[in-house]
Amino acid sequence: MTPPSSRSLDHPAREQIRLESVLHALSDPMRLLVVRALAEEGDEQACSVFELPVSKSTTTHHFRVLRESGVISQIYRGTAKMNSLRRDDLEALFPGLLGSVLTACSLQAERLAG
Template sequence: MGTSGRSGAAVTTAPAPTSRDLPHPVREEIRLEGVLHALSDPMRLRIVRELAAGHAELSCSQFDLPVTKSTTTHHFRVLRESGVIRQIYRGTAKMNGLRRDDLEELFPGLLDCLLTAAARQAARQAARHGDG
């Protein structure tokens, strides 16, 4: 398991007890541009909003996204590799949790600001579609 696909860089997560563990960046590897890129996609922002709505963890199957399973998998991978979420297996379910503490430590206030802006945007869109 020595290296990951990222430019041959060593994976610096805790030792993997099983082959089902997924690589995550450690806190110090999380980059602002990666987080912003991950959150720039509407589906990924939707995933993060659902996780931030008071859910400690949700399985992938609990998200009702209007995209294919392979596209959903891609979105979760981008969020995980950017350090926005942590994914772990619990039995056969892949559970997803927001890395709020890590993001807040690195970029104070960023996540809450983005979530507030996303909620306001969603409200504007809902109001606009309701007026039709």
């Protein structure tokens, strides 16, 4: 892991990302909302743009789980914490996993909506 400083965030190196951590991170509906939004947008998104139906401290927890599992990267830009999917790392380690999860999420949303 990268050594943290006051303005840097700890991320696992690609070779440290583990499947069980990624699957755990993706197993929560709130974290899946974040991952789906990041995948749809394709660009970095500030934490403040996500309006999750949970408290701010719980939202912070979800972002930390996603970051520490290797699903997202977070960097500071000024006072904003910017988030992006680690798509290349996940695809290299677990080919097709992220795409399959996102497709399954979309299909489930359609099924539950109608």
